[in-house]
Amino acid sequence: MSAPVDPRSTWGLPAPGTMARVADPEPLVTRVLAPNASPMTLDGTNTHLVGEPGSGQAVVVDPGPDDPAHLAAVEAALAARDARVVAVLVTHHHGDHAAAARPWGRHFGAPVAAASPAVTGPGGRLLAPGERLRLAGTTLDVVPTPGHTADHLAFRLASGTVLVGDAVLGRGTSVVSHPEGDVLAYLDSLRRLHDLGPAALYCGHGPELTLDPSAVLRHLVDHRAHREAQLLALLAVAPRTVPELVAAVYPDVVPAVLPAAAQSTRATLDKLVAEGHVRVDGDRAELA
Structure with a gap:
């Protein structure tokens, strides 16, 4: 079965390893790439x-690793923005x-805000x-x-751009892993982002997506449906173990990504189990 065509494949995005360390994709935003x-x-x-x-102010979104070189690059970008x-x-x-x-919240004397108290700490904001957050002379809408x-x-920024973290990557697809991830929730999130009509998607990893962000979101939904169809087609022939499914569905993936592919496969099987299509016993899956 043929995979859906990724619209990003014709966009001329920066090749892997060639993204600029610092960029200003729009007046509201500076991006600093962590090492x-x-x-x-x-x-x-x-x-x-x-x-x-x-405005003389800025919000840091996803500070990333606590790395001195990265902090120095962010501070230089802040100075450039005054x-x-x-x-x-x-x-x-x-x-x-x-x-x-x-650590950066303490360094800058700024509050930390997130959806998890494990991230914010006892003094942070959930x-x-x-x-709607009114910060640094603009607004940021919190989208689950x-x-x-x-x-x-x-x-979601006032410009219509959405900072999507790992919900969307600039290249490829986000891992929805087992047992932490939830494919049903992820698909709902992709549709929610699509319904916002984003002007651009600024991803947690990879280049900005500006030409047709809604097409990317539709593609990611179609990609998940394609993965489900692949698994169901394999299981229609015979029961398979998760490693067997991974080997068949991801024949060209580099070894370093195989554990993530296995976790993503398990998460997709969880969805198919919840929908009554598949039964799973340990590593073994079969049609219900």
Whole structure:
């Protein structure tokens, strides 16, 4: 069966490893790329500085790893914006996004806000879905986007851009892992983002998506449906173990990503079990 065509394939996006360390994709936003590139983080974590130009203030979204070189690059970008940090926001609790949140909050003297108290710490602020933050001369709307993790949030800016964390990657697809991830919730989150009519998607990893962000969101929903169809077709022939399914569905994946592929497969099987299509016993899956 043929896979859905990714609209990003014709966009001329920066090749892996070629993203600029610092960029200004729009007046409200500066992106600073953290030096933590890997098969899972792509070029590294994108830390976004958000604020109205001339306000003298900025919000840090996803500070990423607590790395001195990254902090220095962020401070240089803040100086270029002539801005001080008034808040640190985090899309979700994974360390490549959240490790620096509390240390940087203390460093900048700014509150940390997220959906998880494990990220914010006892003195932080828990964000509620749908609330509007008025910070740094602009607004950020809190959009619940669970699926990749239960605590995942996105932030819609006044420009119509959405900072999507790991709900959408600039290249490829986000991992929805077992047992932390939830494919049903993730699909709902993709549709919620689509319904916002985003002007652009600024991702937690990889390049900005500006040409047709809604097409990317539709593609990601179609991609998940394609993965489900592949699993069901394999199981229609015979019961399979998770490693057998991974080998068949991901024949070209690099070894470093195989554990993530296995977790994603398990999460998809969880969805199919919940819908009554599949039974799973340990590593073995079969049609219901």
